[in-house]
Structures are given as structure tokens and as C-alpha cells.
Amino acid sequence: MPLPLSRAQIGSIVESQDAPLALWSGAVSSGKTIASLLAFLLRIVVAPDHGLVVIIGRSLNTIERNIIDPLSSTHLFGPLARHVHHTTGSTTAVILGRTVHLIGASDARAEGRIRGSTIALAYVDxxxxxxxxxxxxxxSRLRVGDQSRLLATTNPDGPFHWLRKDFILRGPEVGLVNWHFTLDDNPSLAPTVVARLKAQYTGLWYRRFILGEWCLASGAVYDMFDEDRNVVDLLPYMKRWTAVGVDYGTANPFSAVLIGHGEDNHLYAVSEYRYDSKLAYRQQTDAEYSADVRQWLASVRRPGEQGQARGVQPNWIFVDPSAASFMNQLWAEKVPNVAPAVNDVLDGIRSVGVALGSGLLRIHRSCAGLLGELPGYTWDEKAAERGEDKPLKTDDHSADALRYALHSTAHEWRGLIDYKEATSAAA
Incomplete structure (x- = not known):
């Protein structure tokens, strides 16, 4: 049976049919995708034959995951789902008997994929x-007279983003109608799901993805960091040595942070290696860094074990992917489990923010470089005014090492978060 619809969803579906440009924006999981897809299905039925129908997303994979999979779900769309046909990996689908072209738009070069086309109906994820x-x-391709339509969804970004500045704020001039959705506009969400969503996002992303604000990336990146909550003097026994993150530097500091999974099911930044050539008045070679890192790992005390047990072998050593020569040095010396880190900066910051804000991550007080950087790690406000979310590239070496270790293993630890505890702590 299809999911129930809220009054806000129904209103947007009806009103969107006459809007040249229709945009659903707001919080994550607020029901905007379901409403917009229902509106899209209604428009497919009446779309002119002499124009293409297209679905556009960041990539073909995201289109399949965010759009085609939901449309194919009888739980969401009932019997309509049986009229959605798509083979994974194909750049077309057949929806309600109409061929729909699936177009990934990851960069400006993608415009060549629609250049010269006449588009009757477009859906943008x-x-x-x-x-x-x-x-x-x-x-410019929506040129089937006044019958062409564009439907789109989005989560908010910065207030200077071109979509807000040039289209949302100028809606009546450009023919755009925008509906703002909150979590309360999705009647299918259980209270436990709402609590989990609120715990998953912190800081900047809480304001954007939960509150639905178009807010500036300003101030501290990790404004959820709380020394009383996130810093510890004692460590438990570690069930698993999850990873080391390495931020490589020659003129700049070289930093490595070791993450462990404690017996209390929290993550711990247990120890840190850091070398600053400016303080030492000497730069080091890849071979010297490799020897230092191996010696450091061999000397790390294993907490919760009898005596003074030392030496750990992490499951992974994730290295700044730009440090190819250092990775080659480690591989040549047969250091196990070395891999390039996942270096999606904003997603990585979000992963660290989730771990800190939920209380899952705790940092041992001996990690002086990391603890010195986190409170002062800030957003670049000049970049934000240009519509970009970027942290300032100063005093971020241990913070980057932590990000490499956490984000590259996020799929392993996200299930450890106690969302009830995280929500009550945030409250």
C-alpha cells in the first residue's frame, strides 16, 4: 500500500503542475522526494511527445539509488511501480510507457550531453x-513552448549558492515555485527514525539538513566538539585497532592518528605521531617517516591488558592520497594494510562531526596536536561568500589525519552510535 501523504505534500503536487520550474527543498527525509516523484509521474502522462523526458543527478548510480529504486517500490508507489522498467547500468528507463533518459551531471562538461536536445520534462535530483x-x-533546452516543465529537489546549501540567489529569491521573475519541507511534513517517519536523523547530523549540516536553513559555513568546523565529553584521560581495552590516518607533510607537519574500537563500543583516538620540520629544523625523507611510524606503532601501549603490553597492528593505514611516494615507501617495506584514504573533504568532515557530536568518538589527552587543532579548525568565510564550503587550510594536519581514519572506515562504525544517547545529549 502506498505511503500516506501530508497536506504539504499533496499541496505541492497539485500546485507544481502549472509551475514552469518547481523545487522541493528542505530537511532530509522530509517527504520532498516522494511528493516530487508523484508530481513527476503526473507530468509524464501529459508530457508532449515531441521532446525528451530526462532525469538528472550527480551520477547514474545516484539516479538509480535516489530515483529509480524508489519509483520501482510498490511500498512507496503501489501499482504504479510495476510501470517502471530499468536495467541497472542503462542510461534509459521506461516509465509509464515513456522512454526516460538518465543523465549524470558531475561537472560542467556534462552539458554536452544535452546540448542540441529539445526537452519536454526534466527531473533534477x-x-x-x-x-x-x-x-x-x-x-535553454526546455523549449516545447509553455508545456515544458522542470521539477527538482534539493537540501539547502549556503545562502550565496547560485540556486538560492538567482532562482529561489527571484522565484516570481524566473517562474520558479519553491516548497520548503521539514521532518514534520513526512507522516511516514517513526519517532525513532526522526531521533536517529537528528543524531546523525551536527553543526552546519544539522542546520541545513534537519532545520532546512540556507546557512553560511562560518565559525568552527567542529562546533560540536566538547572537551568534557570528547576528551579522556583513561582508555579501555581495545577490541580492534581500527585504523591509522596519515596526513603527509615535509615543510608542513606530518601527522598520524591511531583509532581504536574500545570494549565499551566507543571509538578512541588513542595515540598520535607528529613531526614538525619547522620545530626540528630538519625535513625528513619518506624512509625516515616510515621508520618513525613503524616505531611509533610498535611502542603504543595497549590499554586494559596486563603489564605494559605494547605494539599494535591496525586493520588499515589510510594515507593522504596525494602522498604517493610515501605509500610506495610503505609498500616497498611490506607494511601491511596500506591504502589511500577516502578524501571527500566535506563528507569526511561530516563523518568526524557525527562521531564527535554523537559522543561516539573520544580522544586521549596525549593527542596534543589533534586537540590543539580541533577547536580552531574553521570555515573559510570568503569562500562561503562565493558559494563554496571550504575549511581554512591552516593548522589542519592532525585534523586531516583523523578525518582520513574515520571517514575511510565510516561504514564500519556508524552502527555503533547510540542514537537515544546522542539525542538526549544534544537536547
Whole structure:
């Protein structure tokens, strides 16, 4: 049976049918995707034959995951789902008997995929992630008279993002209607799901993805960091040595942070290696760094074990992917489990923020470099005014090492978060 709809969802579906540009924005899981897809299905039925129908997303994989999979779900769309046909990996689908083209738009070059086309109906997933040049090209392709329609969804971004500045704030001028959704607009969400969502996002992303604000990336990146909650003097027994994150530096500091999974099911930044050539008045070679890191890991005390047990072998050593020569040095010396870190900066910051904000991550007081950097790690406000979310690239070496270790293993530890505890702590 299809999911129930809220009054806000029904209203947006009805009103969108006459809007040249229709945008559903707001909180995650607020029901905007379901409403927009129902509106899209209604428009497919009446879309002119002499124009293409397209679905646009960051990549083909995200289109399949965010759009095609939900449309194919009888739980969400009932008998309509039986009229959605798609083979994984194909760039077309057949929806309600109409061929629909699936177009990934990860960069400005993607505009060539629609150049010269006549588009009758377009659906855009996560519009803020679509390049501005592609969006403008798409608008120019909507040329089936006054019958062309564009429907889009998005989570909020910064207040200077082109979508807000040039379209949302100028809605009546450009023919755009925007509906803002909150978690309360999704009647299918259970209270436990709402609590989990609120615990998963912290700081900047809580304001954008939960409160639905178009807010500036300003101030501290990790404004959820709390010394009383996140810093410890004693460590429990470690069930698993999860990973080491390495931020490579020659003129800048070299930092490595060791993460362990404690017997209390919390993550711990147990120990840190750091070398600053400016303080030492000497730069080191890859071979010297490799020897130092191996010696450091061999000397790390294993807490909760009898005596003074020392020496750990982490499951992974994740290295700054730009440090190819250092990885080659480690591989040549047959250091096990070395891999390039996942270096998606914003997603990585979000992973660290979740671990800190939920109370899952605790940092031992001996990690002086990391603890010295986290409170002062700030957003670049000049970049934010240009519509970009970027942290300032100063005093971030241990913070980057922590990000490499945590984000590269996020799939392993996210299930450890106690969302009830996290929600009560946030309250």
C-alpha cells in the first residue's frame, strides 16, 4: 500500500503542475522526494511527445539509488511501480510507457550531453550539486513552448549558492515555485527514525539538513566538539585497532592518528605521531617517516591488558592520497594494510562531526596536536561568500589525519552510535 501523504505534500503536487520550474527543498527525509516523484509521474502522462523526458543527478548510480529504486517500490508507489522498467547500468528507463533518459551531471562538461536536445520534462535530483553551467544549459533546452516543465529537489546549501540567489529569491521573475519541507511534513517517519536523523547530523549540516536553513559555513568546523565529553584521560581495552590516518607533510607537519574500537563500543583516538620540520629544523625523507611510524606503532601501549603490553597492528593505514611516494615507501617495506584514504573533504568532515557530536568518538589527552587543532579548525568565510564550503587550510594536519581514519572506515562504525544517547545529549 502506498505511503500516506501530508497536506504539504499533496499541496505541492497539485500546485507544481502549472509551475514552469518547481523545487522541493528542505530537511532530509522530509517527504520532498516522494511528493516530487508523484508530481513527476503526473507530468509524464501529459508530457508532449515531441521532446525528451530526462532525469538528472550527480551520477547514474545516484539516479538509480535516489530515483529509480524508489519509483520501482510498490511500498512507496503501489501499482504504479510495476510501470517502471530499468536495467541497472542503462542510461534509459521506461516509465509509464515513456522512454526516460538518465543523465549524470558531475561537472560542467556534462552539458554536452544535452546540448542540441529539445526537452519536454526534466527531473533534477539534488539540484545544488548540479553545475551552474549545466543547469543553465538545461533551462535553454526546455523549449516545447509553455508545456515544458522542470521539477527538482534539493537540501539547502549556503545562502550565496547560485540556486538560492538567482532562482529561489527571484522565484516570481524566473517562474520558479519553491516548497520548503521539514521532518514534520513526512507522516511516514517513526519517532525513532526522526531521533536517529537528528543524531546523525551536527553543526552546519544539522542546520541545513534537519532545520532546512540556507546557512553560511562560518565559525568552527567542529562546533560540536566538547572537551568534557570528547576528551579522556583513561582508555579501555581495545577490541580492534581500527585504523591509522596519515596526513603527509615535509615543510608542513606530518601527522598520524591511531583509532581504536574500545570494549565499551566507543571509538578512541588513542595515540598520535607528529613531526614538525619547522620545530626540528630538519625535513625528513619518506624512509625516515616510515621508520618513525613503524616505531611509533610498535611502542603504543595497549590499554586494559596486563603489564605494559605494547605494539599494535591496525586493520588499515589510510594515507593522504596525494602522498604517493610515501605509500610506495610503505609498500616497498611490506607494511601491511596500506591504502589511500577516502578524501571527500566535506563528507569526511561530516563523518568526524557525527562521531564527535554523537559522543561516539573520544580522544586521549596525549593527542596534543589533534586537540590543539580541533577547536580552531574553521570555515573559510570568503569562500562561503562565493558559494563554496571550504575549511581554512591552516593548522589542519592532525585534523586531516583523523578525518582520513574515520571517514575511510565510516561504514564500519556508524552502527555503533547510540542514537537515544546522542539525542538526549544534544537536547
Amino acid at each position: 539534488e539540484a545544488t550539486l548540479v553545475p551552474h553551467a549545466f543547469w543553465m544549459m538545461l533551462l
